[in-house]
Amino acid sequence: MEKYLLNLDEEMPKYLQISKHIEKLINEKKVKDGERLPAIRTLAKFLDVNTVTIVSAYKLLQQKGYALQKMGSGTYAKGKEERKNFLKQYSNIYKKVSGESLKGYIDFSGETTCSEFFPVETFKKVLNDVLDRDGAEAFVYQSAFGYEGLRKSINNHFWDKRIDTDNIMIVSGAQQGIDIVAKALINVNDNIAIEKPTYSGALNVFKGRRANIFEIDMLRDGIDIGAFKKILKKNKINCFYIMSYFQNPTGSTYSMQKKREILNLAEEYDFYILEDDYLSELIFDKDMEYKSFKSLDTNDRVIYVKSFSKIFLPGIRLGYLVSPYKFKDRIQSSKINTDITTSSLMQRALDLYIKEGYWKDHMKNLNEAYKERYNLMKNYIEEILKDKVEVNMPGGGLHFYLKISDKINVDCLELFYKCKKEKVIITPGVLFYKNNFDGEKYFRLGFSQTNVNDIEKGLNIINRILRSFTS
Amino acid sequence: MEKYLLNLDEEMPKYLQISKHIEKLINEKKVKDGERLPAIRTLAKFLDVNTVTIVSAYKLLQQKGYALQKMGSGTYAKGKEERKNFLKQYSNIYKKVSGESLKGYIDFSGETTCSEFFPVETFKKVLNDVLDRDGAEAFVYQSAFGYEGLRKSINNHFWDKRIDTDNIMIVSGAQQGIDIVAKALINVNDNIAIEKPTYSGALNVFKGRRANIFEIDMLRDGIDIGAFKKILKKNKINCFYIMSYFQNPTGSTYSMQKKREILNLAEEYDFYILEDDYLSELIFDKDMEYKSFKSLDTNDRVIYVKSFSKIFLPGIRLGYLVSPYKFKDRIQSSKINTDITTSSLMQRALDLYIKEGYWKDHMKNLNEAYKERYNLMKNYIEEILKDKVEVNMPGGGLHFYLKISDKINVDCLELFYKCKKEKVIITPGVLFYKNNFDGEKYFRLGFSQTNVNDIEKGLNIINRILRSFTS
Structure with a gap:
């Protein structure tokens, strides 16, 4: 515990001083990556401060990416390189699977409309009409x-x-x-x-x-x-x-x-x-x-x-x-x-x-097709994932954003890895924040590339994985 | 002349001090845009320096865009806004004429191959083959x-x-x-x-x-x-x-x-x-x-x-x-x-x-077509513009870069304006330098958009305009 000892300055909020001190310890590798930080009560007693102060300090460390909270088990330090690798690992895996066109995967990472809806024949006709009309x-x-x-x-x-x-x-x-x-x-x-x-x-x-x-x-x-x-x-x-x-x-x-x-x-x-x-x-x-x-x-x-x-x-x-x-x-x-x-x-x-007038017709068709998928997703999320996630129903678009319940002891990257092993691709929340760690408990499910059968199958797999982390 | 008086510092090159002083006079509008700077000998005598020092100072002012040398007539100050407007004027005029697709102009500003050489039919065939093969x-x-x-x-x-x-x-x-x-x-x-x-x-x-x-x-x-x-x-x-x-x-x-x-x-x-x-x-x-x-x-x-x-x-x-x-x-x-x-x-x-194999064939055809134009340009420049410009023959590509002879009292922007009036478009050299003024005596003639007849006609017009500025 001695390395945590510090002289508190009256001018500066205490949680900030404690957080900065631990940052320094992590940067200097005096606290190592993966090392468990002292329990909140223990450190509060040792430094003679309120437990709320330590909670705030740990929260700030998490926000800045210096620590990871594991529910029920405490707070763990994260080294500099580990923080850097965080996103890189994800991006490498995603590149690899998407390079193989995600064949064999249930793909909830899609952001664009699915190729089965592409109006290829009509667009081909239009292209030829343009070339005949305009030439060079x-x-x-x-x-x-x-x-x-x-x-x-x-x-x-x-x-x-x-x-x-x-x-x-x-x-x-x-x-x-x-x-x-x-x-x-x-x-x-x-x-x-x-x-x-x-x-x-x-x-x-x-x-x-x-x-x-x-x-x-x-x-x-x-x-x-x-x-x-x-x-x-x-x-x-x-x-x-x-x-x-x-x-x-x-x-x-x-x-x-x-x-x-x-x-x-x-x-x-x-x-x-x-x-x-x-x-x-x-x-x-x-x-x-x-x-x-x-x-x-x-x-x-x-x-x-x-x-x-x-x-x-x-x-x-x-x-x-x-x-x-x-x-x-x-x-x-x-x-x-x-x-x-x-x-x-x-x-x-x-x-x-x-x-x-093709655009208008096409949008009408897309709306019908995706409304069906949207309603399915909405119903299954409400039924299957109930109690495991928090979600606001968007009312349109091509995706849902889910917060992993506090009772479930997993972050979105671990969830991503586990899902990938079971041939399901989700998008981890960490991608969407200036400070990646803010998104640790979130993930996005897009349904643009996922047909009706895969939606149910995929959500059941995610449910099973989340359940395995329930504390 | 009094405003040009300054106490010369021994530590710093004299031409630099003189140039900086005149810059300041121009910025403070004590010397106005378009005002003739003192003749080199007069100023040298007045400041008790070598004429070479004044020549260097004026050259630096030109390079920095504070002055314009008119051959045989002296050096003129350029105000701040005039310097800014320099390129803007050109770009507005060029946008305007090119917005009208340069119809009716002899266009030496082209940088890309001419639409008459586009392999439209072959490309259309290939597009359709791809769509039939790959679909969505x-x-x-x-x-x-x-x-x-x-x-x-x-x-x-x-x-x-x-x-x-x-x-x-x-x-x-x-x-x-x-x-x-x-x-x-x-x-x-x-x-x-x-x-x-x-x-x-x-x-x-x-x-x-x-x-x-x-x-x-x-x-x-x-x-x-x-x-x-x-x-x-x-x-x-x-x-x-x-x-x-x-x-x-x-x-x-x-x-x-x-x-x-x-x-x-x-x-x-x-x-x-x-x-x-x-x-x-x-x-x-x-x-x-x-x-x-x-x-x-x-x-x-x-x-x-x-x-x-x-x-x-x-x-x-x-x-x-x-x-x-x-x-x-x-x-x-x-x-x-x-x-x-x-x-x-x-x-x-x-x-x-x-x-x-279409690419290879197309390049062969392009080579033949443009080689003819290149040789024409080369010969006409040597014949018609001889004595008025300096030029290195590139041996390939789609343009020539010409330096207006010192005997001809015109900069490339004035040349651009005059040519434009006679329905010929050239590219002024000022576009190609970090400091625009370095390119004042240069212009580029591209022949990618100019057919055989227009080449001769256009060069004759440029010749006539250059001649009118010969001192």
Whole structure:
């Protein structure tokens, strides 16, 4: 116990001093990876502090990735390399199984629509029509903003002509949209806000820009507005990245009231909203209506990013963004420096596909197919996993986000490994947090790639594994 | 003259002090935009220094964009906003004319093959074959490295299987290759070296990474190795961006000796070479052989980037890169964060196009067609523009880089404006330098979009305009 002894400074919160001291011990390998930290009562007595102080110190260590709590068994130290390896291990395993196209696996990690729903024949027809119509023109560079025909179709069919076509830019998928906007608007040490948890692809882009990232807890109907206000009062936030419908991973959707509040805050505190609208086509709950931040935005505060890949044909890499007038030129330059322009043939084909009415029909079919899977998932989770997880039903989209009950002594990575052994793939929660350890008790189940039979089978396997860890 | 008076400090080079003083006068608007600076002899006498000192000071001011020399008429100050507007004006005009597809213009600004050479029918056939063969598979996400079939074809057909297919990554054009590599390997304040002048698209990417950029003068057979060595001795360079054949804009090609010297320097000073091999298919000079840096690289020091867009179908946005084994994972993560993966259908179509032997045939045809244009350009430049420009004949590629003779009192932007009025589009040299003003006396003439008749007509117009400025 002696190494835990320290002179407490009156000026600084005690739990912070204790936590920092143990961090140091772990970094200097005086406490080794996997070593059990002293029991809470024992350490409290030894240091002559309240047990609550030790609980807080251990909690902070967990949040910072220096410790792992195992229910019923205590808190364990995590070494530096182990922390680093945490994600790497997962990513290597996932790469390996997905490289084998996940054949033979029940795949709950899917994020895009399933190939059985791809409208291959119709798209082929449309491609040929475009080539017959446009010839060599179809292979010339478009302007950096993209093919004008498609930009007009987007305005006509998805926005009732309510936005300025000049502000629409075609991008090679939503991920590129986020990357381009980040390069145009976010510089080293700029402050940006994100939802906690959030989409890891966006998180990585912001980290790559070396921005200061503020996480705001996601509640059932959008972020914790009170917490956001506190941050806004103290820090000049430039940009807030937001998923308005079926947030990835939580599945939460913003209430109309929160949308309006956030739009007002954007004006009051002079920040811009980067809205990633990625699955709003799949609303299954009859009481939900579709209103993007962009459609409510009267102050040109929203940069709207839309993926066509996730919902349509992932392999064609298409999406679009709507830029505030103010940033149009900067975002255009950023696109040019990123990849000059998006594939012209694909843009022309998608344009014709929308104009001919195929898009509308396809979305109707997708909605029916996925609503069936959604309801199955919902029912089975309620029946089979009841008592083992906490979950909010999203009401649409392609996934559920589950919190492992406190009674079950397993973290999401161990759950991932065990599931993988039984040929079931889940997505661990750690991917979705700036500090990976915050997601240790969460996992995501997507049903886009999982057919009706596999859903029941897969959930039964997960149930069995979770049960084996019940304390 | 009084405002030019200053107390010279013995410790600091005089030309530097004079130049800095005049900079300050211009920034404070005590010397106004467009105002003529004192004649060299007058100022030398007034400050009691050698005329060479004033010449050096004025030269530095020019390089930094604070002054413009008009031959035979003296040196003129340039205000801050005027310096900023310099490029903006050009880019707005160019956007405008190219938005109208340059119809009615003789376009010497082209960088990609002309649509009349696009193999539309063959590519359409190949697309349909792929869709019949692969169905929905053709629209599924590829791995971030790209479609394995295409990666193997690239190794088989372009590298005689001499590289490791695992190190090949498909990208959405060479611009994306540069962007991805930069995001993976270049951080804020890293030192990188570039050729002077260089491709503006790459320059913008490096500026966007906030790197320290060192320019090294391009000579006829590659960079000035002596100058490069001096930089290497004083600075830790991480990366050197290089165009091995028909460098853009100079048209220079590296000699075998310089390639080997640079590869040795890379090993000695521990830097990596980013080789952009963008037009090496178009070698017209019989004495030139093709040997990329990558093919000579025995120490895994070269990141090789290849565009298919420039030479084949610009609108399909395809290229590839070959990564050193060491950086494979980082570059893959960078690709995922940039746009996840490149269009799968296009990758499969290009693969089949190569496998069926169409690529080889197409390159043969392109070579013949462009060799004719190249020779025409070469002859006309020698005949028509003789005495008005200096030029090195590149021996291949799709452009010439011309230096306006000192006797002709015009900069490239004025030349651009005048040409544009007469429906001829050239590319001003200012685009290709970190400090735009270094390129004031240069312009680039590309012949990829210009047919045989237009070449003669266009060069005659340029000749007439240059003549009107002869002093």
